[in-house]
Amino acid sequence: MKPSFLNPLQSLRSAPVLLPLLSRAQMSSSSRIPSPPDNGVVLGCGAVSVDFLATVAAFPKPDDKIRSVNLKVADDPQGRSMLEELEADGVDTSFMVVGKEGNSPFTYVIVDNQTKTRTCIHTPGNPPLVPEELTHANLSSALDGANLVYFDGRLWETALVVAQEASRRKISMLIDAERPREGLNDLLNLATYVVCSEKFPQTWTNAPSTASALISMLLRLPNLKFVIVTLGEKGCIMLERSTNEASGQEEVVVESLLESLKTSMDASSLLPICISSKSSLRISANGIGAVSGRLLLGKAEVIPPSELVDTTGAGDAFIGAVLYAICAGMSPEKMIPFASQVAAAGCRALGARSGLPKRTNPRLAPFWL
Template sequence: MQSAPQEALGHKVVGVGSCGLDYLAQVARFPQPDDKLRTENLQTQGGGNCANALTAAARLGLKPVLISKIGGDAIGDGIISELENDGVSTEFVLRAKGHPSPFTYIIVDREGGTRTCIHTPAAPLEVDDVSPSLIEGALHGAALVYFDGRLAEAALQVAKAATAAGIPVLVEAERLRPGLNELLAHADYVVTSAKFPQAWTGEASLGDALLSTFQRLPHIRWMATTLGSRGSVFLGQAEALQNGDSIPTIRLDDVLDQLSEQMRESKADLHDEPPACTTASGVDIREGQSAAAEGAIRLQWRRDESTLPEVRQKADAAAAAASISNADSRRASEYNRTGSMEECSGDLPIARVIAASAAVLPKDAIVDTTGAGDAFIGTLLYAICHGMPPEKSLRLAAVVAAKKCTTVGARGGLPQRSSLSDMLFL
């Protein structure tokens, strides 16, 4: 993938965002209202999007530094200890005396293959908490800064400092959050969930939502979107060719359909390929496939203006629903998308499009998807710092995410670099 500037290239990455404790209860099926179920497995381990992603990056060989805030309690002591043991520096994790640390109840549904999270936040990271000296110390020598979209007001101060220092910024857009729009305005790289683009833009199709999102990001180099079992999509800037008129023009939805068909047609018997890694229980995980649009293409989008009210209505409804789920309905307007819908109609200047499949492993080997997206992002942090090409980066990230899914919790299945095939990195 496009790498950080050569003068900044290194192993240090800074993450700003959530960390906490996860209580994971695995049950046979998700409970009905007023149900009583017994757990099949109960675990307690560290959590939080940012902390999970940095743990994945640390196990691959980076030197992550976390900026966050937790309580001054025994739970917080355990959070710090677990991160430090994994090689994540907590020098800039603040402790709020008299406040509890954040925690999340997670119900892992074995029958349905889902996980449901109920989060209890702690004291927020305030703007005054991230002093100039803290920011300077954390960013010194960093190759990349990652934001998980939480703690937005304080995170924005770090993002501004990183931009001023020429340090690339990666922002996670998992779901609508207050202040996320401002963070995205500083992003060189963005990783979105499958649901975010359509919620943010109100677009009905995935391709139109991806394109609409991409066009609203003023400094974007590339955007990756995770699609769960369907793999991932990469959309990046490409240099314009001298003869721009010869570049084909096509809708992004059509490109994605073509790439998916290419992967289906060229699919070899991946079960005969050497495994990319093997789990503790002996399950082999194999690298998936990727397909790229041939050369640079011009992505086309012609809006039917009669649909504009419906698109806006969907985006507004998604923002309202997100504010309610966060018990924050009074700030619903802050969850809304940025930019006007009219500005996003037309052609995107030259772009690169790549699709990648998920890694290959038996379906019954998938135990828990909690933290799969964090594992994916942690791997992309590694890929950026090492200048890996996007096709290789997406396949490596899929393998790391798949390995994570073979155990309960966000971190237990994250692989060490030494446990992965060297072919993944060549």
């Protein structure tokens, strides 16, 4: 989550927030749009940050002096407070811990109009949230009614307290594994779902390839139902664990299986699509081991250069859509294109939030059929 502006009189240290999957402003009477998922309350635990976005004609060289083409405080030029913006979108912020002093996290984001890339310079909040600030009563109330808990991997000591209580209550958890962080391994051991950045699987497992690293992750994390690695404009790869492991399963090497899926993919499609292997294969990686499951390959939407504005927050948008899809009971074959579509919509506007689609957005209509 990357809201726009923080009231300077308060410092948001970070804490759990309740993330409803549908705000009142997003509801529609259209019969094509389904009701919100019954299991639709997600508890988010992590950092809330202010983004200062500057668009430049081209990224500066060392010692250059340049002017920005445009400067924006996330998606809110009026500088509304962070809490007000979240509440306006239907997020329950009553469990957030607000410090009386210090500074909240913020990030300078330089958006390069030439290459359509973004460079982030992040300043963490200070002082950080510590577990003692999250009372047991507050945590218990936050988890009551939650169907899923999301962690961004930051503030691990506090996050681990939340994760352990969620595990005790048998509440599923999704971890955003962007990069190795202190305490992340403890969170991953409790994870039900993981969404990784492109480099994380190999960095974390030392496996020779991304595909074999996914095998290693499922072997090392026995609670994991699936892991997704996002590949930017190249789409994503998902390895889903099978709930039924039968003798005599066909065994296939993961690298060969991935190449087969790539060959079968419709490269001419401009919209996001997903193809999968047979269900309940025995998928192996040389020197690592094997798991029962299936491999899925997702293709990202092809965004015309004239429509591509800013990729800031694309990964966060993807994860947000995955959270929705899990609660809505979407199949992986629908979830992956849905998440890719949401992420692509966010890339068509400046900032992490201004381009996020409402449920009434025509681009999402095929997913409600």
